[in-house]
Amino acid sequence: MGNQPLTIAVATDQSYYESGATITGRVYLSVKDPKGIDAKSLNLLIEGEERTKIHRTSGTGENRRNHYHRSNCAILKLDTPLANFGNGYIKPGQYEFPFISTLPSNIPPTMRENDFESHCEVRYSIGAHLVQPGGAGGLFSSITKSWLRASPKELNIIGKPQPAGVIAGGIKLPPETESINYCCCFNRGTMTLESELERAILSPGDAANVFLRCRNDSTTPAFGVQAHLRETVTWRAYGHQETKSRLIGQQFLSADSCPELSPLMRLPQKYFGDASYNPLGDALNRSQRRNLSFFVSRDARDTHQGSLITIDHVLTVTIKTKCCMTNPESSIQVSIQRPPSLTDSAATTAATVEAPVFPSAPPFQSEETNDIPMAEATVLPPDWSALTADLVTIPMAEPTWGATAPPPGAVGSNPYDGATAPLPSLAQPIATKVPY
Incomplete structure (x- = not known):
C-alpha cells in the first residue's frame, strides 16, 4: 500500500448470498503510522442500488453529438459503527473486527445488462471506513482521503427462493x-x-x-x-x-x-x-x-x-x-424465481450444490467517479498478529430509498417502501466502545 498510514480490508465467508441470508465476515485494520490515527469509529457499509445509463445521439456528420442520461435509486443502505474509539485515537497495530448481519428477504438479486453504450444493473457492495472528527462517507460517494476506507467488495445476491414444498398453481x-x-x-x-x-x-x-x-x-x-x-x-x-x-x-x-x-x-x-x-x-x-x-x-x-x-x-x-x-x-x-433453497433439508436431494449462474455483462462504471483505485487485501501478511474485537451483531434495516429523496430519474412508486425501522446512524449504540 506504499506510504499510506493504514490499510483496511473486508472479507466475507461466501462469494454469494440468497436474499434473507446471514453474512459473516471480518474487517481487517492495520495502522502503520507510528503516531497512530485520529478516528471516532470504524464503520461497516452495506449498500445496494439500481443504476441506469441510456445513450442517445443527435445530429449527423460533424454535428453528431452523444448524450448520456443516468439515474440511480437506493435499494439498501447501512452505515453503522463496528467499533467506537473513546479517546478518538487508534494506536499503531493490527486489528480484526468480526461481524454478523442478515440481509432483507425481499431485495432483488444482482443483475447486469448492457446494450452498446446503455447499461443497467442492480448491485450491492460491502466495505468499511474510518470516521474522523467532522468526516463521513459512503461506498458510492467520494471520500477526500481514500486511504481511510476499504475498497468496496461486491456482494453477489441471488433472489429469494421459493418455499420448499409449495407448488404454484397454473x-x-x-x-x-x-x-x-x-x-x-x-x-x-x-x-x-x-x-x-x-x-x-x-x-x-x-x-x-x-x-x-x-x-x-x-x-x-x-x-x-x-x-x-x-x-x-x-x-x-x-x-x-x-x-x-x-x-x-x-x-x-x-x-x-x-x-x-x-x-x-x-x-x-x-x-x-x-x-x-x-x-x-x-x-x-x-x-x-x-x-x-x-x-x-x-x-x-x-x-x-x-x-x-x-x-x-x-x-x-x-x-x-x-x-x-x-x-x-x-x-x-x-x-x-429461484428454486427452493438447497439448504432446506426438505428440498435437498443432490449430493453437491452448484453455484448459481449470474447473468454476464461488464460491470457498470461511472465516468464521473473520482475514486482512487485501491488494492484489496485478499491474503494476510505472514507477520499478521492482530487484536480481535468481540463479535458485533448488526441489525439490518429494511429495503429503503436511503437517506435522501428519490433521484429525479426515478419513475413510479418505491417498490421497497414500507420500512418501519430507521436506518442505523452513528448516534445509535450498535457497537460497544473499544479501548484502542
Whole structure:
C-alpha cells in the first residue's frame, strides 16, 4: 500500500448470498503510522442500488453529438459503527473486527445488462471506513482521503427462493377464436387456440409444461404450434427508456402431430355473411390435449419490478401459418424465481450444490467517479498478529430509498417502501466502545 498510514480490508465467508441470508465476515485494520490515527469509529457499509445509463445521439456528420442520461435509486443502505474509539485515537497495530448481519428477504438479486453504450444493473457492495472528527462517507460517494476506507467488495445476491414444498398453481387461458386473413383483408376462416401453463412460477433450469387444444376451421394450412418464453429488461433514466429482450426457452410442435390443424377444403356455406356462426361447437373440447415441454435457460433472471429497472417474462403460444397470413396467439405473463433453497433439508436431494449462474455483462462504471483505485487485501501478511474485537451483531434495516429523496430519474412508486425501522446512524449504540 506504499506510504499510506493504514490499510483496511473486508472479507466475507461466501462469494454469494440468497436474499434473507446471514453474512459473516471480518474487517481487517492495520495502522502503520507510528503516531497512530485520529478516528471516532470504524464503520461497516452495506449498500445496494439500481443504476441506469441510456445513450442517445443527435445530429449527423460533424454535428453528431452523444448524450448520456443516468439515474440511480437506493435499494439498501447501512452505515453503522463496528467499533467506537473513546479517546478518538487508534494506536499503531493490527486489528480484526468480526461481524454478523442478515440481509432483507425481499431485495432483488444482482443483475447486469448492457446494450452498446446503455447499461443497467442492480448491485450491492460491502466495505468499511474510518470516521474522523467532522468526516463521513459512503461506498458510492467520494471520500477526500481514500486511504481511510476499504475498497468496496461486491456482494453477489441471488433472489429469494421459493418455499420448499409449495407448488404454484397454473394459469389457464380460455379458448380464443381468431379470424384468419390473407394480407389483412381476405378472410380464410378461423382458428381456435386454448392454452394452459402448468405452473405460474418457474425457475431457471426448470421444465415448463404448456398444455393446449387447437382447431383449424379455415382453408389455411398451419405448420404447427410454437411456444416461447421471452425475457424483457427495461430500464429508465430521466424520461428515456431502453429495452432489450431474449428468448430463454422455446419448443415447436409440428402440424404432422396435430391432425386437428388440417385445413378445410372450403369454407361452409353458412359461414359467409353470418359473423355469429361458430362451426366448432364443442369440437375444441373433443380435440386432443397436446403438451409442449421445454427447459428454462439456467441464466434466466428473476422477475423484477423496480423503480428504474423492470424484468418481465411472457410465455407466448402461436399457431404458425404461411407468409402474409394471421398467426393466432395467446400470451401468459409468468414469474421466474429461484428454486427452493438447497439448504432446506426438505428440498435437498443432490449430493453437491452448484453455484448459481449470474447473468454476464461488464460491470457498470461511472465516468464521473473520482475514486482512487485501491488494492484489496485478499491474503494476510505472514507477520499478521492482530487484536480481535468481540463479535458485533448488526441489525439490518429494511429495503429503503436511503437517506435522501428519490433521484429525479426515478419513475413510479418505491417498490421497497414500507420500512418501519430507521436506518442505523452513528448516534445509535450498535457497537460497544473499544479501548484502542
